[in-house]
Amino acid sequence: ANQSGSFAQKNNSADISTSTLSSILEKNKxxxxxxxxxxxxxxxxxxxxxxxxxxxxxNNGKIISVGDSNQKFTMQSVSxxxxxxxxxxxxxxESVFEKMGYYGxxxxxxxxxxxxTTGKPLNPMMNAGAILTTSLISGQGEEAFVKIxxxxxxxTNNPSINYSQAVYQSEKETGHRNRGMFxxxxxxxxxxxxxxxxxxxxxxxSIEITTExxxxxxxxxxxxxxxxxxxxxxxxxxxxKLILSQxxxxxxxxxxxxxxxxxxxxxxxxxxxGIVVSVPHRIGIGVFSPALDSHGNSLAGYHMILxxxxxYELSIF
Ligand code: DON
Numbered sequence: 001a002n003q004s005g006s007f008a009q010k011n012n013s014a015d016i017s018t019s020t021l022s023s024i025l026e027k028n029k030x031x032x033x034x035x036x037x038x039x040x041x042x043x044x045x046x047x048x049x050x051x052x053x054x055x056x057x058x059n060n061g062k063i064i065s066v067g068d069s070n071q072k073f074t075m076q077s078v079s080x081x082x083x084x085x086x087x088x089x090x091x092x093x094e095s096v097f098e099k100m101g102y103y104g105x106x107x108x109x110x111x112x113x114x115x116x117t118t119g120k121p122l123n124p125m126m127n128a129g130a131i132l133t134t135s136l137i138s139g140q141g142e143e144a145f146v147k148i149x150x151x152x153x154x155x156t157n158n159p160s161i162n163y164s165q166a167v168y169q170s171e172k173e174t175g176h177r178n179r180g181m182f183x184x185x186x187x188x189x190x191x192x193x194x195x196x197x198x199x200x201x202x203x204x205x206s207i208e209i210t211t212e213x214x215x216x217x218x219x220x221x222x223x224x225x226x227x228x229x230x231x232x233x234x235x236x237x238x239x240x241k242l243i244l245s246q247x248x249x250x251x252x253x254x255x256x257x258x259x260x261x262x263x264x265x266x267x268x269x270x271x272x273x274g275i276v277v278s279v280p281h282r283i284g285i286g287v288f289s290p291a292l293d294s295h296g297n298s299l300a301g302y303h304m305i306l307x308x309x310x311x312y313e314l315s316i317f
Contacts, residue, residue, distance in 0.1 A: 016058050016283070020311060021066045025054050028303040029067075035291030035299035038271040043170035047073065047273070047290045054304050055211035057219040057284040061228040065212055072208040073288055074167050075152075076270030077109065077296075079204040080130040081221065081243050081251075082148050082155075087124075087136040088239060096136060099190050100129045104249040104256060109271075109296055110177050112184070119188035125250035125268070128181045132190055134204065135197040145200040149207060155220045156213040157229060167206040175202060205270075214276040214286025221247075221266070222278035244278055255295040263306055264315030269297040277305055279314050 029052045039045035053067035087096050100121040107113045110127045114120055121129030137144035153159050175198075182198045185191040219228045221244055224237040247266035252259040259267065267277045273290030275298055285308065289300035309315055 016056050016064055016312065018064055018066060021054055021056065021064060021308075024304055024307045024311065025052060025067050028307055029289065029300050031300040031303045032289050032291040035289075035293055037273075037290045038292055038296070041167065041170050041174055041271075043164070043167045044074070044272065044290075049291050051273075051288065051290060052300055053211040053286075053288045054308075055215040055286045056308075057215045057228045059282050061219070061230065063212055063215065063228070065215075067211075068288070069211050071288065072210055073274055073290065074164060074205060074270070074272035075207040075209050075274065076205045076272040077125070077127075077130070078209075078214065078217070078268050078270040078274055078276050079148060079152075079207055080125055080133065081217075081247065081268050081276075082151050083130060083133045083137065083201075083204060084124045084243060084246065085225075085239060086144075086147055086151060087133045088242065089236075090138055091136055093238075093242060096124070096133065099136075100124055100132055102246070102249075106254050109253045112181060115181060115184045115188075119185075119190060121185075123246060123250045125246055126253065127178055128185070131178060131182055131198060131201045132185055134201045135185075135191045135193055137200075141196055142200065142203070144197070145203045148200075148204045152207060152209070152213070152217070154234075155227060156209070156216045157227065157231075158213055158216075161207065161209060161213065163203050163206040164208050165206075167208075168203050171202040171205055172199060178202075209274070211274070211286035211288045214274055214288075215284045216286075218276045218278045218284025218286060220284065222280050222282060222284055228284070244280060247278065252297050253295050255293070255297055259297075259302070260317075263302075263309050264317045265305070265309060266316075267305065269301070271296045273298045273301065275301045275305060280316060282314075
């Protein structure tokens with residue numbers, strides 16, 4: 001749709017075909033058996049563990065999907081990249097990153113890293129940084145959440161996207177650790193608002209999407225914040241670079257280094273079982289399989305991405 005000739009030349013890989021995607025899905029879906037569906041949020045454990053889907057938005061903005069690509073699942077931590085986008089658009093990168101780091105991590109996603117020492121979350125991809133990021137989006141009550149939801153509807157061109165009340169309630173009732181981080185950051189003054197801001201984080205995690213929506217989000221950040229259909233309203237290459245770099249260094253949490261070594265693509269996982277992948281200047285990928293590895297990343301999802309990256313030589317390295 002909207003790519004320049006120079007990057008079209010760089011893309012020497014074969015066209016992405018439905019049959020290749022199908023065989024990648026079939027070859028790797030069994031990995032769900034080695035993982036476990038998240039149950040720390042009770043509502044998440046209700047998902048069918050054999051559901052599996054893979055979608056790509058190719059470099060012409062065309063959507064190719066295989067498997068259960070109509071299956072909705074909650075976005076969870078994938079929402080953190082959208083919150084980061086909005087917080088930076090409203091406040092500037094400098095002011096957001098005065099309050100948190102650009103650091104990678106060897107800690108799980110819900111670790112209190114640095115909150116008791118420097119008071120600054122390691123990065124905006126782990127929960128502490130993400131809770132702070134969402135609190136930096138302006139608005140009363142639900143407004144910050146509504147902005148996140150509207151941006152996701154825009155990027156996916158899918159106005160039917162909404163959040164799951166049941167998952168939201170479940171997150172809110174069991175999110176004691178997130179609440180602890182929220183109050184530690186209130187204690188340091190990093191967060192100034194009320195617990196409604198934490199509710200917005202729980203709501204954004206509960207937004208329900210499909211792998212097609214994920215692939216469109218991946219495409220958006222891969223292509224300087226331009227939409228798969230060519231809409232350039234939010235075009236911003238500096239913002240896209242910031243988000244892709246955070247995805248690369250922390251999007252898969254403590255697995256990010258090994259993931260960069262094996263897959264080599266900016267990606268963001270969520271405990272709902274989705275992973276969004278951006279192939280810079282080229283394509284977007286969305287995968288879903290709800291059984292997770294010990295880091296909270298979709299296991300079959302990882303293997304499908306790994307296979308796809310090898311097949312089409314997608315690694316940035
Ligand atoms: O904060 C939480 O516990 C979740 N709602 C989101 C965490 C998440 O998705 C971590 N990712 N793999």
